[in-house]
Amino acid sequence: xxxxxxxxxxxxxxxxxxxxxxxxxxxxxxxxxxxxxxxxxxxxxxxxxxxxxxxxxxxxxxxxxxxxxxxxxxxxxxxxxxxxxxxxxxxxxxxxxxxxxxxxxxxxxxxxxxxxxxxxxxxxxxxxxxxxxxxxxxxxxxxxxxxxxxxxxxxxxxxxxxxxxxxxxxxxxxxxxxxxxxxxxxxxxxxxxxxxxxxxxxxxxxxxxxxxxxxxxxxxxxxxxxxxxxxxxxxxxxxxxxxxxxxxxxxxxxxxxxxxxxxxxxxxxxxxxxxxxxxxxxxxxxxxxxxxxxxxxxxxxxxxxxxxxxxxxxxxxxxxxxxxxxxxxxxxxxxxxxxxxxxxxxxxxxxxxxxxxxxxxxxxxxxxxxxxxxxxxxxxxxxxxxxxxxxxxxxxxxxxxxxxxxxxx
Amino acid sequence: xxxxxxxxxxxxxxxxxxxxxxxxxxxxxxxxxxxxxxxxxxxxxxxxxxxxxxxxxxxxxxxxxxxxxxxxxxxxxxxxxxxxxxxxxxxxxxxxxxxxxxxxxxxxxxxxxxxxxxxxxxxxxxxxxxxxxxxxxxxxxxxxxxxxxxxxxxxxxxxxxxxxxxxxxxxxxxxxxxxxxxxxxxxxxxxxxxxxxxxxxxxxxxxxxxxxxxxxxxxxxxxxxxxxxxxxxxxxxxxxxxxxxxxxxxxxxxxxxxxxxxxxxxxxxxxxxxxxxxxxxxxxxxxxxxxxxxxxxxxxxxxxxxxxxxxxxxxxxxx
Numbered sequence: 001x002x003x004x005x006x007x008x009x010x011x012x013x014x015x016x017x018x019x020x021x022x023x024x025x026x027x028x029x030x031x032x033x034x035x036x037x038x039x040x041x042x043x044x045x046x047x048x049x050x051x052x053x054x055x056x057x058x059x060x061x062x063x064x065x066x067x068x069x070x071x072x073x074x075x076x077x078x079x080x081x082x083x084x085x086x087x088x089x090x091x092x093x094x095x096x097x098x099x100x101x102x103x104x105x106x107x108x109x110x111x112x113x114x115x116x117x118x119x120x121x122x123x124x125x126x127x128x129x130x131x132x133x134x135x136x137x138x139x140x141x142x143x144x145x146x147x148x149x150x151x152x153x154x155x156x157x158x159x160x161x162x163x164x165x166x167x168x169x170x171x172x173x174x175x176x177x178x179x180x181x182x183x184x185x186x187x188x189x190x191x192x193x194x195x196x197x198x199x200x201x202x203x204x205x206x207x208x209x210x211x212x213x214x215x216x217x218x219x220x221x222x223x224x225x226x227x228x229x230x231x232x233x234x235x236x237x238x239x240x241x242x243x244x245x246x247x248x249x250x251x252x253x254x255x256x257x258x259x260x261x262x263x264x265x266x267x268x269x270x271x272x273x274x275x276x277x278x279x280x281x282x283x284x285x286x287x288x289x290x291x292x293x294x295x296x297x298x299x300x301x302x303x304x305x306x307x308x309x310x311x312x313x314x315x316x317x318x319x320x321x322x323x324x325x326x327x328x329x330x331x332x333x334x335x336x337x338x339x340x341x342x343x344x345x346x347x348x349x350x351x352x353x354x355x356x357x358x359x360x361x362x363x364x365x366x367x368x369x370x371x372x373x374x375x376x377x378x379x380x381x382x383x384x385x386x387x388x389x390x391x392x393x394x395x396x397x398x399x400x401x402x403x404x405x406x407x408x409x
Numbered sequence: 410x411x412x413x414x415x416x417x418x419x420x421x422x423x424x425x426x427x428x429x430x431x432x433x434x435x436x437x438x439x440x441x442x443x444x445x446x447x448x449x450x451x452x453x454x455x456x457x458x459x460x461x462x463x464x465x466x467x468x469x470x471x472x473x474x475x476x477x478x479x480x481x482x483x484x485x486x487x488x489x490x491x492x493x494x495x496x497x498x499x500x501x502x503x504x505x506x507x508x509x510x511x512x513x514x515x516x517x518x519x520x521x522x523x524x525x526x527x528x529x530x531x532x533x534x535x536x537x538x539x540x541x542x543x544x545x546x547x548x549x550x551x552x553x554x555x556x557x558x559x560x561x562x563x564x565x566x567x568x569x570x571x572x573x574x575x576x577x578x579x580x581x582x583x584x585x586x587x588x589x590x591x592x593x594x595x596x597x598x599x600x601x602x603x604x605x606x607x608x609x610x611x612x613x614x615x616x617x618x619x620x621x622x623x624x625x626x627x628x629x630x631x632x633x634x635x636x637x638x639x640x641x642x643x644x645x646x647x648x649x650x651x652x653x654x655x656x657x658x659x660x661x662x663x664x665x666x667x668x669x670x671x672x673x674x675x676x677x678x679x680x681x682x683x684x685x686x687x688x689x690x691x692x693x694x695x696x697x698x699x700x701x702x703x704x705x706x707x708x709x710x711x712x713x714x715x716x717x718x719x720x721x722x723x724x725x726x727x728x
Contacts (some may be wrong), residue, residue, distance in 0.1 A: 083692065086478040107695075111479035185565060195675030240587045241564045243676040258566065379694055390677040394589050397677075408498050 038316040040070045044084070045099035046301070048075040051270065055336045062332075063323035069316060089113050094306035096317040102134035102145060102302050106375040109137040115305045116140035120318035127325065131342035134369035135302055144325040147339035148300035149265045150367045151205050152359050153286065154272075157279040159186075159260040167283045168261075171206075171228050174286045178237035181260035188237040190250045190259035193229065193393055197379070198247055199386035201297055201370070202263055203229070205285040207385075208295035208368060214381045215373050217388070217403045224288060226399045230392050243393050254278070265299065266338040266360050282359040298367035300339060340364040462708070469701035477697070490702040499681055507682040507710075510597055511661045517601035518657060519650075522608025527642070529609070530616045540613070547606040555670025558599045562586050562671075586672055589679035596671055596680050600664060607660075608653055615649030616642065655718035659711050683707045 041064075047056045053075060064071045074095065076084045082104060088094050089111075100108060108114055117124065117140075124132060124141050135143040153174075155167050163181055168174040178188025192202045203225065207214075212222035232238040239245075245253070247264055254262040255275050263285070272280060284294040303324050305317045323329060330341035334350060340361050341350055347365065351358050371378045387406035391397035397405045469490050471483040494500055529540045546554065561569050562585035570582040585595040623641050627633070632640055665684045672680045674689065683703055691700025 082475075082695070086475060086695075090478040090481070107475055108479075111476040113479040195673045195678075239565055240584055244559070244586045244672065383694070387678065390675050394587070394677045394679075396589055 038069060038313050040072055041097055041313065041317055041320060042095040043071050043073045043097045043099075044076065044088075044095040045073065046076055046078040046081040046101075047099075048077050052337060055333065058336075059324065059329055059333045063320055063326075063329060066323050067316065067320045069320065089306070092309075094308055096305070096308060096310075096313050097320055098304045098306050099146075099301050100143065100304055102143075102298065102300055102369060103371045103378055105135045105143050105302050105304065106137045106371050108304070109135075109140075109142040110376055113306055114142045115307050115314050115318070116142055117144065117305065117318055117321065120305075120315055120322075122318055122322045122325075124325075126343045126345060128342050128344045128365065130298060130365075130367055130369065130372075131300075133372035134298065135304075137375070143302035143304040144321050145342045146301045146303065146324065147330055147334035147337065147341045148298050148364050148367070149267055149339050150296040150299055150360060150363045151202065151263055151265050152282045152284055152296070152363050153261060154254060154264055154268075154280050154282050155261045156254065156257070156259075157281050159257075163260075167281070168286045169283070170286050170290070171288045175228070175231060175235070175237065178232060178261065179235060182237045185258060187239050187253070187259045189232055189261045189263075190238065190245070190253045191229075191242055191263040192245045192247045192250050193242045193386070193389045194244060194246055195386055195390055196246075197382045197386070199243075199389060200382040201299070202247070203385055203389050204370070205263070205294070205296035206288075208297070209285055209292055210288045211292070213373075214370075214378070214385075217381065217384060217407065222403065223399050226389065226392050226402060228288075229389060230399055233393050240393075243390055254280075266340075266357065269338040269356070282356070284359050284363050293366050294363060296363050296367050298364065298369050300342075465701050465705060465708070468698060469705050471698050473697040473701070475695045483698075486698070490698040493699050494702045494706065497686075499678060499686060502678065503681045503683050503686050506593060506680060507662060507684070507707075509593060510600070510664070510682055511658055513594075513597040514600040514604060514661045514664075515654060515657045517597065518604035518608045519654065521601065522605050522653075523612050525605065525609045526612035526616055527638070529613060540609070543609055544606045546603050551603065551666040552670055554603065555599065555667050558602075559586065559671055562595055562599075587676055589677045592672055592676055592679045596668055599671060600661065600667055603667060604657065604661070608657070611649060611653050612646070615646050618649075619645045651721045652718070655714050655721065658714045659718075662711055662714075663707060683710075 043060060045056060047053050057073070060071055060073060078101075081099075081101070085094070085098065085100070085108065094113065098114075105114070122141075122144070124144070127145070131145045131148060132141060135141055135145065153167070159181060160167065160177075165177045165180055166173070168177045174189070181188035193199045204214075206225035206228055207222050210221045210225050212219060212225060233240060233242060239253075239259075247268070250259070250262050250264055251268045251271055253259040254264070255272065255278055257278070272278065285296055287294055303321045305314055305321055308314060324333075325343075327341075327343065327346060330343055331346055331350065333339065334341040334346075335354060338354070338357060338360075340357065341347070342364075344365070347361050351361050370382070374381055384403065384407045388397075388402040391405055392399050392402040468483075470485060470487060471477075472486045472489075473483045477483045525543065529536055561567050564570060564582050564584050564587050567585070569585070570579070573579045574582065584591055586592050619642060623645070624637055627637050627641055663684050664682075665688055668674065668680055668682060668685050669688070674681045674685045683706060687700045687703035687707060689700075690696045690703060
């Protein structure tokens, strides 16, 4: 009796042990052994809201089919993206394909967490040079940009026509137009000067267009741009509330008819389409002096391949990322999300199909990456910019002193 | 129970050797039991309080940035992070704002809370219903509350300014969240709104504990209304008051979500507090070492009030 029990126990154990071993085998060394045959890739992105979530899903599915893998996709809200990336990198559970915002790429690449795409023969030649500035770290390219966005000037066509105002091309015209369009509780212009990077991002187009440089903020070019902001607010053409408005608030003001013009980006177009009674159009950011080129910051997400240690999967992930950069993928995603393909060869066809994006397409062509010059130092400059803007707009510092006060921390 | 058993056992004379043996055995068993009872709580405290505090202190002495998460390297930098904190131009304004925010919030919450609690002490139709309605701000997620307040306080189209203008209290709209001179007050007002339910609930409980006979006896001696409050309610409420105030300070000093939702520390850094600084250093700039240093300063201040609370509590128990 006793021995029989023992025998059954041993048999049972013998049956179980191989199971555990196989479990270990497939979990731990899967990449190393099944190197040639990658079946699934994990993807982490921050398009967690509709309609963007399904639009991106369609783009992912297309490339997954082309590369021959199934995708396990996880989405996190944009503001939690970096925290998720940090957590998952410390627990060594980064996804095979990771979406980052373009100013984050250099910072993350510098830590050694990303694989350079050059090693996998990803062709980056068709991509516009400015779109690669943000993803190039020490000569290596670490990501492929999704179709890009930027900032431009939206105007309410009916209000401008009623006031007999042409869409402004220069700062003087902007001030005059904004003053003329300020009637009752309607302001001429709305923009975001919030105490966040959003506020800094909105200031960049004026600063860069006027020749300002983020590596040296205490210059006349930058101060002139700040003076423009101060003039607009102090003359009452823009609300004092701009210091507390997000870009979504700015869009709401515009849609409610409380602002005749606004600085905003093409990602607001789906929301604007919900209110067909507001007839709008866009022009590029006005310039200070004739001859200047409207220069706005380049926005948009980037696909990267994290160093997961599984060489075969990284290779497959790079293939997947390369597919997202293809003409088809860029064009389809660009049309669906009102973002501009970052391949210069597509712009003509793109504008033909989406005429409303004409101004933005040109704006993207001349746009600059926030981290192009500063890399990981950009956040510091961004903080200085939005603090200086807030100091000047609230009258805490003169335009002359604002940047030196802000950079003092 | 154990004491009775022990005293019952003691007089029994047992041979010397057996006695010490069994006593030792019993002693160690008893000790083991004691330890086993303490272990779960001890583990819990070590895991969920001890570890984070120790980690926070070590982190504040390290250069802990995004790189650390990938490489695991966090070089020791001694007190450099604290030097960064104390030499920052934002430190003293943030400290002052934290103090003003805490004092303003507590004063408002407590005064209104006590007034409402005294009011609801009387029974009247619907009093229970109304009292439970007071809890509403407590039930609302803070981020929802602050988003709503942000639109209420909007300078141009916010309902508060419109209302005040309509009844003629103000001529020009108040720049609630857009002027550095007013923003802190606005944030304090919202935080008072958030804190009233807590104060009402605890103070109401305290008022219920005061025996009615005291008021009846006092009324016979002619002490009613304000006199009754001063000589009966207030002295009898003292222990509850100290609890409410100290817990209020500890809760208020670390308030983050309301400020982030309303102003994000702006305009022009007018609503920066130590908690906001700590959050922004850690989760916006990813300078976790500096953020940890800020939060340690905050913890020290909270600890001070926690000690005051514990001492006050012990005194109350002794009495």
